[in-house]
Amino acid sequence: MDLRLLFFAVLFANLMTAQEPSPSQYIGSNVCKACHPNVWLSFYKNPHYKSIARGTSAPADTGCESCHGPGKAHVEARGGKGTIFAFSEKPQGEILDNCLRCHASEISRSNIRRSAHTLEDVVCSSCHSIHRSPTPRSLLKSDQASLCYTCHPAVRAQFSMPSKHRVNEGFMNCTDCHNPHGAPAPTWNMGVRPRMVDRGTATEEPCMKCHSDKRGPFVFEHPAVRVEGCETCHVPHGSMNARLLKRPVVFTVCLECHNGAGEFGRQGDGITLQSASHNMTDPRFRNCTSCHVRIHGSNADPRFLR
Numbered sequence: 001m002d003l004r005l006l007f008f009a010v011l012f013a014n015l016m017t018a019q020e021p022s023p024s025q026y027i028g029s030n031v032c033k034a035c036h037p038n039v040w041l042s043f044y045k046n047p048h049y050k051s052i053a054r055g056t057s058a059p060a061d062t063g064c065e066s067c068h069g070p071g072k073a074h075v076e077a078r079g080g081k082g083t084i085f086a087f088s089e090k091p092q093g094e095i096l097d098n099c100l101r102c103h104a105s106e107i108s109r110s111n112i113r114r115s116a117h118t119l120e121d122v123v124c125s126s127c128h129s130i131h132r133s134p135t136p137r138s139l140l141k142s143d144q145a146s147l148c149y150t151c152h153p154a155v156r157a158q159f160s161m162p163s164k165h166r167v168n169e170g171f172m173n174c175t176d177c178h179n180p181h182g183a184p185a186p187t188w189n190m191g192v193r194p195r196m197v198d199r200g201t202a203t204e205e206p207c208m209k210c211h212s213d214k215r216g217p218f219v220f221e222h223p224a225v226r227v228e229g230c231e232t233c234h235v236p237h238g239s240m241n242a243r244l245l246k247r248p249v250v251f252t253v254c255l256e257c258h259n260g261a262g263e264f265g266r267q268g269d270g271i272t273l274q275s276a277s278h279n280m281t282d283p284r285f286r287n288c289t290s291c292h293v294r295i296h297g298s299n300a301d302p303r304f305l306r
C-alpha cells in the first residue's frame with residue numbers, strides 16, 4: 001500500500017475510535033465572555049487562568065474548557081446545561097474524576113480515593129469553589145475552620161474547651177494535623193488511626209511538627225509515648241482537663257497501665273508496677289509528674305525522674 005494512504009487510513013481510524021473530544025469541538029474561552037461575563041471577568045485571578053497542567057496549551061488543558069469540556073455545541077445551542085459539563089448536574093464521582101484528571105499526581109492527594117470523604121461522597125466541589133471563593137488561598141468555599149464545622153459541628157465545641165489548641169482563634173488550622181484529601185495513617189499505628197490524621201516527617205505523628213522536643217529519640221523511651229502515641233494520654237482537639245489530658249488527675253492516666261491488674265503485686269503484662277514506696281493514700285504520690293518530670297522520655301534516667 002502507498003505509505004501516504006496508510007498514514008491517512010491510520011489517522012482516520014484513530015479519529016473514529018478516539019475517546020477524547022476532537023480539537024474541533026473546542027471553541028476557546030473568549031466566546032464565553034458574552035453570556036457569562038461575571039465568571040469570565042474575575043477569572044484572570046484564578047490559578048486555572050493559564051493551566052499548564054500537562055505542559056501543553058491544548059484547548060483541553062486551558063481556560064474554561066479544561067473543566068467544562070468542549071464548548072462549541074453549547075455555544076451553537078445558545079446555552080443549556082445539557083450541552084456542556086455542568087457541575088450542578090453531575091454525580092459526585094464524575095466531579096472527582098474531572099478534577100483528578102490534572103490533580104491526581106500531587107502527593108497531598110495520593111490517597112484521596114480511599115479517604116473517608118470520598119467514600120462518603122464528599123468531593124472537591126464540597127470544599128472548593130472555583131468561581132466564588134472568598135479565600136484566595138486554595139480556593140476554599142469559606143475560611144477553613146468554618147468550612148469543616150459545617151459538617152463537623154461537634155468538633156467546634158471540642159475546640160472551645162478550657163484546654164485546647166487555638167484553632168477557633170485562627171492560630172492553627174485543621175490541616176496542621178489532618179489531610180482532608182486522605183492521609184496514609186502512620187505505619188506503626190494504622191489499625192487504630194484511620195482518621196485522615198496527617199503525618200509529620202517520615203511516619204511520625206503530626207504533633208512533632210510543632211512539639212519537636214517530644215520527638216526524641218531518647219536514651220530511655222516511655223513506650224506509652226513512643227509506641228502507643230500521643231492520644232493515649234491527650235485529647236488532640238480540646239479537653240476539660242489541664243494539658244489536654246484525657247483524665248482530670250494525672251495519676252488516673254498513669255494507673256490505666258501501671259495498675260497491677262491481672263497479676264496483682266507482680267510485673268503484669270510487661271508493664272512495671274509502682275513499688276511499695278508509692279503510697280497511694282499519701283497525696284504526695286498522686287501527682288506522678290511532679291517526680292517523673294520527663295514523662296515523654298529522658299536522656300538521663302530510666303524512670304524519667306530527670
Ligand code: HEC
Binds near residue numbers: 043067
Ligand atoms: C478548574 C475548573 C474550572 C474552570 C477552569 C472553569 N470552571 Fe466554571 N465551574 C467549575 C465548577 C466546579 C463549577 C460549579 C460551581 C462551583 O463549585 O463553583 C463551575 C460553575 C460554572 C458556571 C455555573 C454558574 C456558577 O457561577 O456557578 C458557569 C456559567 C461557569 N462555571 C462558567 C465558566 C467559564 C465561563 C469559565 C472560564 C472563564 C469557567 N467556568 C472555568 C469549574 C471550572
Ligand code: HEC
Binds near residue numbers: 074086
Ligand atoms: C450564547 C450565550 C452563551 C455562550 C456563548 C456560552 N454560554 Fe454557557 N450557558 C448559557 C446559558 C443560557 C446557560 C443555561 C443556564 C441555565 O439553564 O440556567 C448556560 C449554562 C452554562 C453552564 C452550566 C451552568 C450550571 O448551572 O451548571 C456552564 C458550565 C456554561 N454555560 C459554561 C460555558 C462556557 C465554558 C462557555 C464558553 C465555552 C459558555 N458557557 C458559553 C449561555 C451561553
Ligand code: HEC
Binds near residue numbers: 052060066099102124
Ligand atoms: C486542566 C487541568 C486542571 C483541571 C481539570 C483542574 N485543575 Fe486545579 N489547577 C490546575 C493547575 C495547573 C493549577 C495551578 C497549580 C500551581 O499553581 O501550582 C491548579 C490549581 C488548583 C488549586 C490550588 C489553588 C491554590 O491557591 O494553590 C485548587 C484548589 C484547584 N486547582 C482545584 C481544582 C478543582 C476543585 C478542580 C475540579 C473542579 C480542578 N482544580 C481542575 C490544573 C487543573
Ligand code: HEC
Binds near residue numbers: 100128140144181
Ligand atoms: C473535605 C474538604 C476538601 C475536599 C473534599 C477536597 N479538598 Fe482540596 N483542600 C482542602 C483544604 C482545607 C485545603 C487547604 C490546605 C492547606 O491550606 O494546607 C485544600 C487544598 C487543595 C489544593 C492546594 C494545596 C495542596 O494541598 O496541594 C489543591 C490543588 C486541592 N485542594 C485540590 C483538590 C481536589 C482536586 C479535590 C478533589 C479531587 C479536593 N481538593 C478535595 C479541602 C478539601
Ligand code: HEC
Binds near residue numbers: 147
Ligand atoms: C460536606 C461535608 C464535609 C465537609 C465540608 C468536611 N467533612 Fe470531614 N467528613 C464528612 C463525612 C460525611 C465524613 C465521614 C463520616 C464521618 O466519619 O463523620 C467525614 C470524615 C472526616 C474525618 C474522619 C473521621 C473518621 O471517623 O475517620 C476527618 C478527620 C474529617 N472529616 C476532617 C475534616 C476536615 C479537616 C474538614 C475541613 C477541611 C472536613 N472534614 C470537611 C463530611 C465533611
Ligand code: HEC
Binds near residue numbers: 152174177192
Ligand atoms: C492538634 C492536631 C489536630 C487539629 C488541629 C485538629 N485535629 Fe482532628 N483529630 C486529630 C487527631 C490526632 C485525631 C484522631 C483522634 C483519635 O483517633 O483518637 C482527630 C480526629 C478527628 C475527627 C474524627 C474523630 C471525631 O472526633 O469525630 C474529626 C471529624 C476531626 N478530627 C476533625 C477536625 C476538624 C474539623 C479540625 C479543625 C476545626 C481538626 N480536626 C483539627 C488531631 C487534630
Ligand code: HEC
Binds near residue numbers: 164208211235
Ligand atoms: C501547628 C503546631 C502544633 C501542632 C501540629 C500540635 N500542637 Fe500541641 N500545641 C501547640 C501550641 C502553640 C500550644 C500552646 C497552647 C496554646 O495554643 O495556647 C500547644 C499545646 C499543647 C499541649 C499543652 C496544652 C496546655 O494546656 O499546656 C498539649 C498536651 C499538646 N499541645 C499536644 C499536642 C498533640 C498530642 C498534638 C498532635 C495530635 C499536637 N499537640 C499538635 C502547637 C501545636
Ligand code: HEC
Binds near residue numbers: 208289
Ligand atoms: C503516658 C502519657 C502521655 C503520653 C503518651 C504523652 N503525654 Fe504529653 N503529657 C503527659 C502528662 C501527664 C503531661 C502533664 C505534665 C505536667 O503537668 O507536669 C503532659 C504534658 C504535655 C505537654 C505540655 C507540657 C510540656 O511538657 O510541654 C505537651 C506539649 C505534651 N504533653 C505533648 C505530648 C506529645 C506531642 C505527645 C506524643 C509524642 C505526648 N505528649 C504524649 C502525658 C503524656
Ligand code: HEC
Binds near residue numbers: 228251253288303304
Ligand atoms: C499506655 C500505657 C501506659 C501509660 C498510660 C503510662 N505508662 Fe509508664 N510505662 C508503660 C510501659 C509499657 C513501660 C515500660 C515498662 C518496662 O519497660 O518494663 C512504662 C514505663 C514507665 C516507667 C519506667 C519504669 C522502669 O522500670 O524503668 C515509669 C517511671 C513510668 N512508666 C511512669 C508513668 C507515669 C508517671 C505515667 C502517667 C503520666 C505513665 N507511666 C503512663 C506504659 C504506660
Ligand code: HEC
Binds near residue numbers: 275276
Ligand atoms: C515523690 C516522688 C514520686 C512520685 C510522686 C511518684 N513517683 Fe514513681 N518513682 C519515684 C522514684 C524515686 C522511683 C524509683 C525508686 C523506687 O522504686 O521507689 C519511682 C519509680 C517508679 C516506677 C518504676 C518501678 C519501680 O518501683 O522502680 C514506676 C512504674 C512509677 N514510679 C510510677 C509512678 C506513678 C504511676 C506515679 C503516680 C501515681 C508515681 N510513680 C509517682 C518517685 C515518685
